[in-house]
Amino acid sequence: MLSHFSLDLPSNTYGNGHINTTYLVNSSPRYILQQINTDIFKRPDQVMENIQAVTAHLRRKIIEKGGDPNRETLTLLPTSDGKPYYEDPNGNCFRLYLFIENAISYDAADTPEKFAASAHAFGRFQNMLADFPSEQLHETIPHFHDTGDRLRIFREALANNKSGRAESVREEIDFVLARANEMTIVTDAIAKGEIPLRVTHNDTKLNNVMLDAVTGEGVCVIDLDTVMPGSLLYDYGDSLRFGASTGAEDETDLSKINFSLTYFEAYTDAFLSELKDSITEKEVELLPFSAKLLTLECGMRFLTDHIDGDTYFRIHRENHNLDRCRTQFKLIRDMESKMDEMKAIVAKCCEKHGIRF
Numbered sequence: 141m142l143s144h145f146s147l148d149l150p151s152n153t154y155g156n157g158h159i160n161t162t163y164l165v166n167s168s169p170r171y172i173l174q175q176i177n178t179d180i181f182k183r184p185d186q187v188m189e190n191i192q193a194v195t196a197h198l199r200r201k202i203i204e205k206g207g208d209p210n211r212e213t214l215t216l217l218p219t220s221d222g223k224p225y226y227e228d229p230n231g232n233c234f235r236l237y238l239f240i241e242n243a244i245s246y247d248a249a250d251t252p253e254k255f256a257a258s259a260h261a262f263g264r265f266q267n268m269l270a271d272f273p274s275e276q277l278h279e280t281i282p283h284f285h286d287t288g289d290r291l292r293i294f295r296e297a298l299a300n301n302k303s304g305r306a307e308s309v310r311e312e313i314d315f316v317l318a319r320a321n322e323m324t325i326v327t328d329a330i331a332k333g334e335i336p337l338r339v340t341h342n343d344t345k346l347n348n349v350m351l352d353a354v355t356g357e358g359v360c361v362i363d364l365d366t367v368m369p370g371s372l373l374y375d376y377g378d379s380l381r382f383g384a385s386t387g388a389e390d391e392t393d394l395s396k397i398n399f400s401l402t403y404f405e406a407y408t409d410a411f412l413s414e415l416k417d418s419i420t421e422k423e424v425e426l427l428p429f430s431a432k433l434l435t436l437e438c439g440m441r442f443l444t445d446h447i448d449g450d451t452y453f454r455i456h457r458e459n460h461n462l463d464r465c466r467t468q469f470k471l472i473r474d475m476e477s478k479m480d481e482m483k484a485i486v487a488k489c490c491e492k493h494g495i496r497f
């Protein structure tokens with residue numbers, strides 16, 4: 141396969157993504173080879189068109205600012221016949237990126253400063269794409285953050301109960317259903333024109349950004365498969381879901397899972413410092429809620445997949461998606477008890493950055 145990129149065979153799989161299959165190619169320079177998950181991304185051609193257009197735009201911006209485009213955005217390598225990806229005769233699709241050297245993608249931030257660095261990186265990413273013509277983007281996964289639609293899919297999974305597991309997760313099912321009426325708050329606000337659509341990343345977990353191995357500063361936002369029109373609240377909320385947890389996404393000891401207000405403040409402060417000139421009052425109002433909403437959406441997706449029989453997220457053990465779901469629900473309970481404090485932190489950060497709210 142790699143002959144199509146004129147390279148030697150890769151070693152084992154690499155990284156901790158849940159979707160694509162990633163390999164490190166130990167050549168010089170090093171590369172990342174990825175098999176695109178075409179069960180999930182039904183139109184890999186459109187995914188790659190998006191990535192080509194977005195990275196070309198980012199490259200121009202990075203060069204304008206005097207940055208290093210080979211390090212600060214993904215560099216896609218064409219196949220030997222000039223295509224952005226290789227499709228084998230069985231329909232398997234592969235792409236090749238330059239490996240971002242001297243940078244780390246963390247599964248947990250060991251300091252609030254590192255988490256803040258990720259917020260700066262995602263905030264700058266959004267700023268650089270503010271003038272990207274969003275009508276050029278394909279919707280690579282339709283209704284990706286339409287939480288109301290995710291609820292509909294959850295109810296369908298429940299009715300079909302393909303794995304036969306529904307009875308054993310009654311408590312988790314009830315947890316979701318008790319919060320059904322909150323799920324359309326952001327999509328309703330978008331539909332009413334109360335908050336704007338922007339070009340967003342939509343998958344802003346900490347291991348989708350590379351931080352400099354020495355300075356800890358944000359270097360490069362990666363995993364661009366879901367860059368689509370969306371809300372700033374999706375990117376903000378999803379980062380907090382993952383990075384402000386005191387434990388791993390799949391931790392089984394729930395006593396280790398809490399929502400850290402220290403990390404919440406570090407992220408909020410850094411994110412708002414980047415977006416202070418463009419964020420609207422309504423978006424500010426919804427910031428604390430969005431952390432809860434994106435956690436609820438993701439927990440519900442893990443539960444849906446558990447009930448469906450683990451067909452979407454890659455799992456490494458029995459009940460892995462259920463374990464992931466439970467950490468999300470523990471985080472939500474904690475956020476619900478801390479909502480007033482979260483609002484006060486947002487207000488404090490807004491004051492600091494001169495943002496009206």
Ligand code: ADP
Nearest residue numbers: 155157158159160172237238239240245347363
């Ligand atoms: P997935 O969609 O499966 O999450 P990602 O694109 O996020 O796939 O890649 C999985 C992991 O591989 C990332 O979290 C990161 O650790 C690593 N990775 C991906 N692209 C690069 C790159 N260009 N340079 C260095 N590491 C990378």
Ligand code: GN1
Nearest residue numbers: 156157158159160343348363366438
């Ligand atoms: C997936 O691709 P990855 O592992 O960075 C998922 C996200 C979820 C996340 C949960 C395309 O992200 O939406 O929030 O897992 N990506 C896709 O960890 O579904």
Ligand code: MG
Nearest residue numbers: 157347348363
């Ligand atoms: Mg990823």
